[in-house]
Amino acid sequence: MAGILVYAEVAEAGPAAIALELLSKARELGQVDAVALGPGAREAAVRLGAYGARRVFLNDDRAFAEYLAEPATDCLAALIQRESPDLILFGFTSDSREVAGRLGARLDVGVISNALDISSAGGGYTAQVPYFGGARVASYRANNHPAIVLVRPKSFEASESGGQAEMVEIEAAIAEGSRRSRISERHDEVSDQVKLEDARIVVAGGRGLGGPENFALVEGLASALGGAAGATRAIVDAGWVPYSFQIGQTGKTVRPGVYIAAGISGAMQHTVGMKGAKVIVAINKDAQAPILKLADLGVVGDVTKILPRLTEAVKAKRGA
Amino acid sequence: MKIAVTVKQVPDPNGTPGLDSDNTLMRDREVVLDPGDEYGIEEALQLKDKAGGEVLLVSMGPDKARDAIRKGLSMGADRGVLISDPQLAGADALLTAKALAAAIRAEAVDLVVCATESYDGSTGMVPPMLAELLGVPQLTFAKQVEVTGQRLTVHRQTEAGYQVLEAELPALITVTAGIAEPRYASLKGIMAARSKEVKVMSLAELAVEPGRPAESVESIEDAAARAAGEIVEDDGTSGVERIMAALTAAKVI
Numbered sequence: 001m002a003g004i005l006v007y008a009e010v011a012e013a014g015p016a017a018i019a020l021e022l023l024s025k026a027r028e029l030g031q032v033d034a035v036a037l038g039p040g041a042r043e044a045a046v047r048l049g050a051y052g053a054r055r056v057f058l059n060d061d062r063a064f065a066e067y068l069a070e071p072a073t074d075c076l077a078a079l080i081q082r083e084s085p086d087l088i089l090f091g092f093t094s095d096s097r098e099v100a101g102r103l104g105a106r107l108d109v110g111v112i113s114n115a116l117d118i119s120s121a122g123g124g125y126t127a128q129v130p131y132f133g134g135a136r137v138a139s140y141r142a143n144n145h146p147a148i149v150l151v152r153p154k155s156f157e158a159s160e161s162g163g164q165a166e167m168v169e170i171e172a173a174i175a176e177g178s179r180r181s182r183i184s185e186r187h188d189e190v191s192d193q194v195k196l197e198d199a200r201i202v203v204a205g206g207r208g209l210g211g212p213e214n215f216a217l218v219e220g221l222a223s224a225l226g227g228a229a230g231a232t233r234a235i236v237d238a239g240w241v242p243y244s245f246q247i248g249q250t251g252k253t254v255r256p257g258v259y260i261a262a263g264i265s266g267a268m269q270h271t272v273g274m275k276g277a278k279v280i281v282a283i284n285k286d287a288q289a290p291i292l293k294l295a296d297l298g299v300v301g302d303v304t305k306i307l308p309r310l311t312e313a314v315k316a317k318r319g320a
Numbered sequence: 321m322k323i324a325v326t327v328k329q330v331p332d333p334n335g336t337p338g339l340d341s342d343n344t345l346m347r348d349r350e351v352v353l354d355p356g357d358e359y360g361i362e363e364a365l366q367l368k369d370k371a372g373g374e375v376l377l378v379s380m381g382p383d384k385a386r387d388a389i390r391k392g393l394s395m396g397a398d399r400g401v402l403i404s405d406p407q408l409a410g411a412d413a414l415l416t417a418k419a420l421a422a423a424i425r426a427e428a429v430d431l432v433v434c435a436t437e438s439y440d441g442s443t444g445m446v447p448p449m450l451a452e453l454l455g456v457p458q459l460t461f462a463k464q465v466e467v468t469g470q471r472l473t474v475h476r477q478t479e480a481g482y483q484v485l486e487a488e489l490p491a492l493i494t495v496t497a498g499i500a501e502p503r504y505a506s507l508k509g510i511m512a513a514r515s516k517e518v519k520v521m522s523l524a525e526l527a528v529e530p531g532r533p534a535e536s537v538e539s540i541e542d543a544a545a546r547a548a549g550e551i552v553e554d555d556g557t558s559g560v561e562r563i564m565a566a567l568t569a570a571k572v573i
Contacts, residue, residue, distance in 0.1 A: 068485060069448065069458060092444075094461055094478060101413075101448025102458075110414045110534020113443035126538060130442075137543045140535035148534075180457035181491070183476075185484035201572050225572065237497040243463075243477050249442055252479065258570050260563075267333075275546065279570045281563055287551070294546050297566045301554025309560045317564065317573050 003031035005085040005146075007076065008048055008056075009096055010036045011065075015044040017197075018091035020051045020158035022151060026089055027052035027161060029120045034165070035079060037072050038064030042167070049165025051158060056165040057083075061172040063179060069098035070178035077106050078173040085146050087125050089118070092150040100150050109144035114249075115151045125149065134249075134268040154197070154253040154276065189244055194228045196245065201227030202256045204247055204274070205235065208263020208284055208303055212240035217307040218262055224314045230254065232270045248273035263303040266291025283307070321373035321467065321489075323364045324429040325397065326420055326450070327357040329381050329388035330440040353388040356435035358502035360495050361392045364433050365503070367467055373430075374398045378423050380408060380416055386518055393513035394505035400518035401427075407523055412533040413441070417449035422526035424454060431472070432492040436461055451492040459485045460494040 004026045008019035019034065026032040034053035036044050038060060045056040057079055063071045076099065080088070088103075090096040092114055104111040115127040116137065125147050131138040142149065196202065203225065205218035215235070222229040230252070231245040247254055248270040259277035264270060266282070266289055274280070275294055282295035283303045292298035299306065332350040364375045377392045379385050380403040389400035403419045411419070424432060432454065437444035451458035463482065464475035467489070474485045477496050505513070523530065552562050567573045 068460070069451075073452070097444050098448050098458060098460060101445045102452040104414055104445065104534075105417060105449040105452035108414075108531070110412045110532070111443070111445050111449075112535050113413070113445050127535070130543070131540055135543060136540050138540045139538040141538050142535055143532050144534060181459050181485055181487045183483050184486050187481045187483070188478075189481040225567075233497070239498065243496070243498070244480060250436065258567065258572050279566065280546070280549070281566055283559065283563075287553075292551055293548070295551075296546070296549040297562060298549060298551040299554050299559040299563060300551065301559045306554060306559045306563075310563055313560055313564050314567070314573055317568075 003033060003085055004029060004087045004089065005080070005083065006032060006034045006053065007088065007090045007096060007099065008034045008036045008044065009091065009093065010038060010040045010044040012040040014040065015047050016091065016093070017158065018093060018153045019048065021153065021156040022089045022091060023048060023051040023053055024159045025118065025156040029087070029118070033057065033083070033085070035076065037075055038062070045165055045167050049163050050160050052161040052163055053165045054163070055168050057168050057170045059170050059172045061174070063172065063174055066183055067179050068181035068183060069102050070180060071172070071174040072099045073102040073106060074175050074178050075170070075173045076103055079170055080107065080146060087147045087149065090148070090150045092152045097150060100148055104148050107146070109146065109148060111148040111150065112140050112142055113150045115149050116155050118149055118151065130272055134272040152253055154255050189242065194226065196228040196230055196247070197252050197254055199228035199254070200257045201225045202230050202254050202258070202274070202277070203227060203260045203262060204230035204232065204264060205262045206232040206264035206270070207234050208265065209235070210263070210304060214304055215240055217304065217311070221260065221307055221311045221314065224311045224318070227256070232264055232267070261291050261295070262307060264291050265289045266294060321367060321371045321431060322376070322427065322429045323367060323373065323431045323433060324376045324378050324424045324427060325357070325360045325364045325392070325433045326446070327361070327377050327379045327388055327392055328354045328438050329379070329385040330354045330438060333439055351384065351387070353391045354435060354439045356437070356439055356497065357392070358395070359497055359499050360433040360435055361395055361397060362500040362502040363465060363495050365396045366500060367431070367465070371467060376401065376427060376429065378420055379403070380411070380419050389518050390513050391505065393516045394510040395503055396509060399516060402518055402520045403523070403526065404520050405523040407530050410533070411530070412535065413443050413445035414449055414534060415530055417446050417453055418528050419523060419526060420446070421450055421453035422528050423521060430489045431467070432456070434492065434494045436494045436496060447492060447494045454492065456490050456492050457487045458492045458494070459487055462493050462495045463498045465493060465495070465499070
């Protein structure tokens, strides 16, 4: 029986969180296999099994980590021809989307991207996709075989199934001409702060802070709360903070217990990445700002005055 | 160096666009060149300034999309190609990529420059599909680009930092907003753009067959709204007090 194939991003440190999220959802929809390519694939296979992969197709050739998109596309195309899955799931991450797009064009099948959820009905698959900037949600029925769907990170909760995967070594099947876009260096901004996408509390800043010097107020509160600092695309584009802070459509998706929006108007581009937060607190001087419609608590006031006082109050309370 | 930049006309991010009854975006009002495309045009113009050559803008859309091309031409691009065909209404990413690929292939360019994704569609699928259809490598999320002879080096922004990518031309890059500050069109540029060529092409002229779209729309509903919260006006102390109470209730302090 044909089934679902999850493209599991792996690194030497283990499978990516999104791979486990996708497997957890996919096993509700049918029989699910995973494919893991590159260094760390073998080690990742055990965990992929524990999250629901029945089989893990793997190859740990270094070329998958050394060259962007093309080697993985070659290998996947060969695997799909043999296994003929009905549905292939990718994370909507910067690495997976490169592969998914090339694969769709190679197989001549369209791709449903940026999905928030997926369900099966009547022998097919339907994906929920933010539409019109996120104000609406469209249900798209996939027309092609295989259906290729990219799902935003943090759309599903990862949960263990306790299963054990059969490991299936596959051919790398990399064409000679596919070693082209070479990753010659990797620079990771190492930070001892809590990781933004895993933080229980996120304090994020936007243009309403007034200037880059005031981002320190956001970081100060985040640190007092033991959380992480984030930012809107507007201030990342303006160069106030690096892209690794960006939350939203083109940045990270977060689902913290508490999200504090400081000087953020609430453009859809941003809110699609944070509206899954449990409690949203917004501080904005504009009482009409769209973010206040999302917020559980909206404070209309001067963010540059409120943040320092709030940080002091948090420190006093936590110190007590 | 011959560079093609893909550009798209989108609803004005600062405007209030609507939806037509068939759930396609109303493109007849408040439409602009996708702000994300201005970075690609700027980067292409800077590469041309250094190495010489030509910057070609390629777009797909209704006749009105000429305005988006015209804006790029007034920034300094040399020519435009507009793929316009009634059969392209509601085109998915694959059909879009096929049409763009056909137009670009006819031009034999050294470099294709795209935004990482469009402002309105946000699928991010056209650039990798286009690279595959053109048979070129993709170097994506560029925040820095260097071309030395046939050698292309890109600093690729990642979730954790950046990578250095290298490849030989021809190639496709996608650029991030941080790459360069788009120039304003000068009056001279605006005047010059009026006489620059914009060639309009149909799908038949490009020999592209519309295939089956990736998806059929089953329904479109309003996104689940969060329950209305409480709004308080800060009077100097009330804001902090209310937030402290909310943080305490959420058990994070």
